Amino acid sequence: MVQQSKERTGSQVLMEVFQNEGVEIVFGYPGGAVLPLYHELAKTDIKHVLVRHEQSAVHAASGYARISGKTGVCFATSGPGATNLVTGIATAYMDSVPVVIFTGQVPTFMVGSDAFQETDITGITIPITKHNYLVNNVEELPRIAKEAFYIAKTGRPGPVLVDIPKDVALAPCKAPIPEKIELRGYKPTYKGHPGQVRALAKLIKEAERPLLFVGGGVVASGAEDLVFELAEKIQVPVATSLTGLGAFPENHPLSVGMVGLHGKPCANHAFTECDLLIGLGVRFDDRVTGAIEKFAPQAKIAHLDIDPAEIGKNLRVDLPLVGDISSVLKELLPLVETSRHDAWLKRIKELRNKYPLTYGPGGEVRPQWVIERLGEMTRGQAIITTDVGQHQMWAALFYGYTKSRTYISSCGLGTMGYGLPAAIGAGLASKDMQVWLITGDGSFQMNMPELATAMEQGLPLKILLFNNQSLAMVRQLQHFYYEKQYTAIEFTGNPDFVRLAECYGAEGLRITKKEDVLPVLSQAMKNNRLTLIECLISEEEMVYPMVPPGAGLNEMIMPD
Amino acid sequence: MMKRTLSVLVENRPGVLTRVAGLFSRRGYNIHSLAVGHTENPSISRMTIVVEGDAHIIEQVEKQLNKLIDVIKISDITDEPYVGRELVLIKVNAEPDVRGEIMQIVEIFRARIVDIARNSVIIEATGDEEKIDAIEASLKPFGIREMVRTGKIAMIRGAKTKGMEASGDGSAI
Known part of the structure; x- marks a missing residue:
């Protein structure tokens, strides 16, 4: 309960705010300047997860937030503790994940003196946080802490950092936690403009080949069911972005899957042929559009997003509509008539048959095939986290997502090393779903020490590690764009990953030939402890389809 | 642009x-x-x-x-109709034989001389961007030693305000 006038320290205020906000877990790493916070955290029943590197604390909080729908919380100390957070914060920012980060800072009287472990973390993180604070006066802390959670979760979600000097954390505070948030410069628009909603209904009625394009904003808004309802009501195909994977079930006849530079062929052709493109919580970033002048050339574009700055940023929009996707769709649904687009759906079917998703001939164990089998065996009901590289795209293309919040990846920033800590956060947030990390030997080694964290937390994560002893996405770029001159991509000193797992006390399994795949996957699924599967693949594997620079989405390079 | x-x-x-x-x-x-x-x-x-x-x-x-x-x-x-003003301080060479001419320019632009030394003066001028540009151009032949411009500040003409709801407790915004 909030003690309105009782004097307590800054750290104690923070714990009150945590209780009010329903914080269950803090991911962090201690150090001198943040110890006052840890001292009080220990007196609460909030769980603390001690990671091995601060970057992982943010990634884990991000994985936790994306699965639970709550706000992730992190602690780190001043100086290097704070700077180690930076990649994690930037990753969360690019994917609009609500995380609140509390950093310790040197005492106020030392701030600005280049004191031991001092760094200007608010200055550093301005471009990669939704907002941040340096708390100079403990009486401001109750308001700031509450605002931080509010800002992180509302509007377009994102990370918020609060830097607390050590003396502020220890100082007595009389100010109450405010009842209400009053931010005159922050008023997100939730309700769509009624005139624009009607205009969208009209566009839908007039269109012959409409296409719904579903992104992370649909997940953040919890609008998956409404999108489903809309798609079925007007019978139109549905594509997703990388962050939107699973927000519309890929086994649904209207699904065309992921679009983009490595999108599904059918989806990419559908974008080129549609006459109305309705973007729902998407950014139209460069990996989605390809050459912008060739993007959706026949289409009117309607763009729905809660962030007005995204609308019109990357491409011309015929119908802008600012608002929360759920709120807008609730207004829209009664205005659109039940309709059919039989000719268009027939064309989609043709495209699907004419341009199937294939991966061509290749070696013994094909990663695409392994992921397809995993999708079948888990019936698309596991949580998949990934790192960044070829495996990320194979995991996006070949698994078959049928549930929202089951594909967790660093989609915007493309952060190698995200997957394992994100899987830890996801594992702690998910009570009943198996959590798989699909990774490669490059990415995995970036945050590999977090295996120990996963073991400490008793998480039975399943790790499917594709080992080609190289950075094969980079190799792929060099193959196509740098005269096949392969530079700085070969790993010759990789550890034995099976024994590595064993030395952490986990189980290590290996896939070397096709016959191993099913038994090894099924053994891992049955295991009730952390299991790492090393799957040996060829470094010559490619991610197809691939849209080369300057090309339109329909101009894909396909496998032989 | x-x-x-x-x-x-x-x-x-x-x-x-x-x-x-x-x-x-x-x-x-x-x-x-x-x-x-x-x-x-x-x-x-x-x-x-x-x-x-x-x-x-x-x-x-x-x-x-x-x-x-x-x-x-x-x-x-x-x-919108608005008043836009900039302030400039210009330190210009002003040997005795050209001072009269400089003072004429100051007069024309309704500027002021705010400091005087043996062979230079500091001129203060306010006005819109064009006027400030013009006075700068007029003084240039004498040799401008130093110049500081504030950048434009602006206010809507008439009784209408732009965000003047900000007055009082500010909660009206």
């Missing part, structure tokens, strides 16, 4: 200028000038920002500025 004048109300807090200036540099927008000071409400500052760009860039500037939590309100006043 066009020049637009934005009148921006922001929270009067440390770091706000960094947030705004940093946003311009990292998104590649060009600031022509930026003037900032507190308003009639001490908790609010007003920035007058003259920015260069096409319509698409200006729209993005406004939207991105709006995303900053500390930015309260943005008005593009370029096409």
